[in-house]
Amino acid sequence: MKKFTLRPPVTIATILSLVVLAAALAVLAEGIRTQSGSFRWVVHTREVLENVQSTIAHTSDAEAAQRGFLLTGSPGFLANYQQARDAVLPQVAEVRALTRDNPRQQAALRDFEDALRARFDLLERVVQEKQAGRPPTLATLESGRQLKERILALATSIRAEEQHLLRERQARVEEGRRELIAAFATTAGTGIALVVMLWVLSSRDAARLLARAQALSESEANYRYTIELxxxxxxxxxxxxxxxxxxxxxxxxxxxxxxxxxxxxxxxxxxxxxxxxxxxxxxxxxxxxxxxxxxxxxxxxxxxxxxxxxxxxxxxxxxxxxxxxxxxxxxxxxxxxxxLALGRRLAQIETIYRAVPVGLGLLDPNLRLAELNDALAELGSRPKRDMVGMALTSALPAPLGEQIRAVLEQLVRDRRQVSGIEFSSNMDRDSVRQRDWLASFYPVLDGAGLEGVVVALLEVTQIKAAQRKLIEANQLLEQRVEERTARIAEANAELRAFAHTVAHDLRAPLRNVEGFSTALLEDEGERMSADGRMFAERIVAAVVRMDRLITDLLAYSRLSRAELRLERVDLGTVVRTVLRDLEAQIAESGARFDLAWPLPAVQGNATILVQIVANLLTNAIKFVDQGVTPRIAISGSRDGRTVRLLISDNGIGIAPEHREHVFGVFERLHGHERYPGTGIGLAIVKKGLERMDGTVRIRNREGGGTTFELAMQAAD
Structure with a gap:
């Protein structure tokens, strides 16, 4: 076996590796310590945010429990309110302790704590007033709302500051993490590089052979995977x-x-x-x-x-x-x-291109026809093959070609489509018949400039002729409408004069009948039989009802034609006027009123509004079951530009299927004997509101009765 020994270069490389690794480990340790500190600050900031959120939650819980106590008087809500209230200020103190290193947050927390104390003082005062049986005032509620908004604004500011700090600290954590990773990678890379260098120095020949074997194996594997995958x-x-x-x-x-x-x-x-x-x-x-x-x-x-x-x-x-x-x-x-699909689609497009009755053509950059369909060739009165290569302005008949020339020049200059252009001319100079076309031109552009122009030309001669006839017919119709409107206005004027004359002529004999009937009762009543006296009284009642009917008809007629002057009208003043006018009727019926003051102002006519409210209150007093005391509630509200006046009663009510036609003239649901009246009152209500751009609708009233909802334009 071959024996490997360390040579001087290997020894030097080993010592150098140890020194470099020690330095890298020291840098790595410092990075870990810094990263740990940055992470602790991130946790600290999150604790501040959680405590601020908990403070707001406890405050909301206290407000909700206080509202529950105000609504129900339940001691359980009061206990929950006190528990949530007592948890808020310690939570604020915890936030103050956590942010003692931040003067700006300390100042904001002082304002936050002051606002919380003021809010809870106000909540406590409202609770005490509730316990004393006094409802909170509007000023108190408004003050509470303002304090709540200030608390939320301060909490938002504090959270925003902490979230800003959190982002900065998270950024530092992320930067430290990247530096730590870089240091680790550098350390690892350096160590690996030094180890590789040692290995190369100690076993150069063996590594060379191993590399060759690995390269061959890798090449075979790559080829195999390439073939398979x-x-x-x-x-x-x-x-x-x-x-x-x-x-x-x-x-x-x-x-x-x-x-x-x-x-x-x-x-x-x-x-x-x-x-x-x-x-x-x-x-x-x-x-x-x-x-x-x-x-x-x-x-x-x-x-x-x-x-x-x-x-x-x-x-x-x-x-x-x-x-x-x-x-x-x-x-x-x-x-x-x-x-294949593209080929079929192209064949379809080609069929449409040839069959469509619109003249279609493609111009080359020199504005000469490169392609055209049969419709365009027919317009040029030439075979298609003869028109290819011709300038469009020359291929078309002279009057039309000259008009198109200016449009093409504009398109070439602006490089923008020109669509919906109408042309009119006589194709044959000897003909007086005008022909019309609708044309569109679309440039084909690329980076180098204009590649061509797509032309679409549709003859609309028949359409334009129909349009001209339609305009003439509309003008004739408008003339006839004006003539008929004038005749209707004249007839209305005659009808108003006739109604006034008839009403005057009817009232004269009615007054005579009423006078003679009354005199008969006064002078001869004692000598008359019971039946005779009853008949005379019925004559007087019928005359009074007839006179009231004529009065209401004249009022409805005047309301339909009178010029109204709309101005600011206080609904409270209107209601007071009506109540004063109906004092006798109210006293006789014993009616009770629930008035929600103040009532808003509207843009309307005071006289008509008095008439409308009087009709509704009269009906509310009249249409009740026998032995029932009328109870009437009047309230108003404003929603943007709309004011709603609600008049509710405890009367006999109106079934849903009758709510539309009760506003018609002479529409009655009950006989004269039980509920006297003319059947015109609600018609006057609806007509009056329509003249003031208002509406009226009937709603069910819980517990019985009817609610009339009047919607009108609010006064500025």
Whole structure:
């Protein structure tokens, strides 16, 4: 056995290795110590963030428990509130202790603690007021909201500062980690390099032989893996063309038995339609020595048909004689299917290109026709072959070609598409018939500039003629509408005058009937029979009802035609006015009102609003079951630019199926005998709101009754 001894270079290299390794280990130890300190700071920062989050959570728990106590009065909520409150300030103290090295955070924590103390003082005061039976004031609630926002803002600021510190410290940790890895890698690399150097120095010849053996083994392994893993199928054939070796992928792809492939057995997997041509091409290549390249189809193992491509080239000896063939077979099914699909698609496009009634053409960079379809050739009145190579402006009839010239010049200059351009001209100078076209031009660009222009030209003569007729018809229609509108306005004016005259003429005899009936009751009532007196009283009641009906009809008519002046109106003033006007009716019915002051202001008309509210309150007082005291609630709210006025009652209610048509004129759900009225009140309500750009809808009221919701525009 050969004996290895240390030589002076090896000894020097060994000592140098130990020194370098010792220095590297010292640097590595220092890096570990620094990394440990940086990690402790990251943990410290996370503790601060967790404590701040816990403080906010305890504060939220205290507020939630306090709200629960205010809503329910439950001692359990009060105990939870006190428990959460007592946990907050110690948590803040813990955060202060953790951030004592940060003056900025200390200042923010002082403000944070002051805000928390003020918030809990306010919460405690609200609890005490609740225990004393006093509700919290709006000022108290607003102050609480502001304190809560300040606490959240301060907490956000503190968290942001700590998160900033956390990012910096994490960055230092990451930088230290990279430095530590680099130091470790350097140490390891240096050690490995020195060990390798020692090994090379001590066993140069043995390493050289081992390297050669490893290189040979690696080369063989690489070749084997390349053959086995290559998606292509490598194969080798003899000089006579018989297959000798091949990849197992051919067996797995075709399902052939391995022993059936050598020689010409492989050809049985080829489709019978392709097999003769392929064998002939292979025989010609073997005979001539020319490279082989052929596409064919095979029966795959799964039963499907797949496209393949085989290529082969000969290997020759020093004399030029062929000693073997080396080839590759690849699966090109996806590519071939794409090519076939592309061919079918191109054929479809070509069919559309030829059949579409739009003139299509491709211009070269010199704006000459390189290709065109039949529709464009028909427009030029020339055979297609004669138009190819002609300038488009010359190929088309002169009037149209001259108009297109300016558009093409603009396209060449701007390099942007020009679409939807309309052209009109007389194709035949002797003809007076105008023809119209719609054209679009699309530049074909590449990095070098303009490659061509795609032209699309559609004749729209019939469409334009129809458009012109439509415009004429619309103008005639507008003229007729204006004439009919004028006639309708005149008829409405006559109708208003007629309604006023009829109402006046009706009221005169009604007043006479009422006067005579009243006088009859007063003067002859004692001498009249019971039936006679009843009939006279019914006459008076009918006259009063008829007069009220005429009054409501005139009011509805005026509401429909009057010019309204919209201004700021206080709904509170409107409600007070109506209540004052209905004092007698309210006193007689004993009605009770629940008024939620203040009510918002709206953009409306005060007179109409008084009329609307009066109608709704009158109905609320009137439509109740016998023996029931009317109870009416009025409230208002504002949502953005919309004000909603709610009028709720405990009356007989309105069924859902009647809620739409009760707003119609003369629509009644009950007879005059039980609930007197004209049937116009709700129609006036709806019409008045519509004139002020408002709406009204009916909602169910919990416990019975009806709620009318009036939506109007809020005052500025």
């Amino acid at each position: 290559n998606p292509q199928i490598p194969w080798r054939a003899s000089a006579a063309g018989a297959i000798e070796t091949f990849s197992d992928r051919w067996v797995s792809l075709t399902g052939q038995a391995r022993e059936a492939v050598p020689g010409s057995g492989w050809s049985s997997a080829v489709l019978p339609d392709d097999r003769p041509a392929m064998l002939q091409a292979w025989a010609q290549s073997v005979a001539s020595g020319e490279p082989f390249d052929f596409e064919f189809r095979i029966h795959a193992a799964g039963g499907q048909v797949r496209w393949m491509r085989s290529r082969a080239a000969p290997r020759r000896d020093a004399s030029g004689a062929i000693v073997a063939w080396y080839g590759l077979t690849e699966d090109i099914h996806a590519r071939k299917e794409s090519e």
